[in-house]
Amino acid sequence: MFRTVLMGSLLTASLAFAGWTQDGDAEATFDAKANVGLKIHGECKKVKVADDGKALTVTLAIADIDTDNSLRNKHMSEDMHADKFPNIVLTVPLDKLKVPDAGKSLEGEATGTFSIHGQTKDVTFKYKATCSASCEVEGSAPINLGDFGVKVRSYLGATVKPDITVGAKFKVKK
């Protein structure tokens, strides 16, 4: 199948993702800003990538996001009501994603749905895919937490801004 895709891609330049499974570890990040230049970087090393034949789904648990500050992790969990909405999910229809030729990279833009805090909205993200035996995919998107009903907090004079950037990096293979 993969060979067919590769051969076909020689003619069509690119085809959609389909029938992929996660290959190895995946990670997700977010970058937020606060007043007076404070930056907050969060990482999650437990990310699941799945393909149900129609869409590629990237899922992570808020509890697995680490901002290198236990109190801040707690605040994040509370602000996102992780007890009620424990997961963050990005779903992208497979036909929106392009696969580069073997040994090549492709950069693109696609729209998927982003679910956080119990609300789901369309999100346009940029991605880069590099394929050989497996495909390495890296993407990011700007989101506004306010659009998802998340109220950011002020803590002792530091106030987080609602505009953040989320990113994910993973490998998938046929």
Added chain:
Amino acid sequence: MRFILLVTVLLAPAAWAFPWMVKHNYGSCAVCHVDPSGSGQLTPYGRAQADVIVRWRTQPRNDEEEVPKSANFLWFLELPEFLNLSGNARGGALIRPSPTTPVIPLIMAADLYATVNIGPVVGHVTTGVGVKNAGPAGILPQCSGQCNAQWTAREFWVGAKFAEEAVMVRAGRINLPFGLRNNEHTSFVRQTTRTDVNTSQSVGASVSYNSDVVRGEVMGLLGNFQLGPDIYRERGYSAFAEYSLSHNAYIGLSSLIAHAGADPETTKATTRHAHGMFARLAPTQKFAILAEADFLLWQSPQLLDRIGFAAMAQGDFEIMNGLHLMLMLEGQHKGAGQMGPELGAWVSGAWYFLPHVELRFDHILRRRSIAGVNPFFEYNFVIQLHFFL
């Protein structure tokens, strides 16, 4: 004349500045420090993070406690929001292998900090007692490095914040904005550029800016009015700007030009230049690299111009939360006829074993090179206990 012998700087109090916080994604200093360019008194947020992030722990913190009680003034006293009081008490010993006075007890800092915030207006004072070590921060009594104790005032300024606190305009006695605000205030880069945060403040006015991408400060220098007569006061500017390459990589430029009718070291009219680069990198959450290199130039109508440099690189490894091991290499040349550069190696450790308490040691081995003297090696061991009230 009240200028203080430069040899006393070795005994000057150490700073409270953590550029290695870049490991924890704190590229900007302004959220944790009252001084928007870093060092010195902490903000309430900074005091809380000193407990949450900096402190040594063997067990995970109980995060149900939103604001650590120990983050309060004197570890317990809650203050009204507009008032920020704290203190800096540091004592220890300098151990120098020598037949005479191999161990010198030190009271390195006994300062009180006060900051008042009224809307966008901020007023800040740092004052205390200096014991044989106040240097250019001393006010009274007047002496030439021979005082047993002096009233000191390192900083006193009034400022106002604008643009969601990104911009701050200040006037008063202010730390010189230049290079890294590293704790090692006796390092060559801090001493030779005269930009340490213990005794090198100047009266002047400054504008600082802090965003997630760029931070910096420009200051016009009117001189240190705790030195006299006026001929010893340096006037000019000092500035730095730092750019964030990513959440864990920063690179900056510094520049300083200052003129004094009589340089405290040479007593000759001198225009002093220092221009350099610095960087802060955190390849991992456990390791930070701090580096600075400065080009130096001294111009005097009565002497030949001199050029020199000062540079340092430090690796800060956080063995575990609150326990740091640091290795620093440094070098400098003052272009004054020395036989080769001065070189130094520091092996240091810092243990933040209780909230707002630090135990620190420094092994410092240096090759000293002074004009007219054969180069020699010098070893110092400094141990200090620091209470940040």
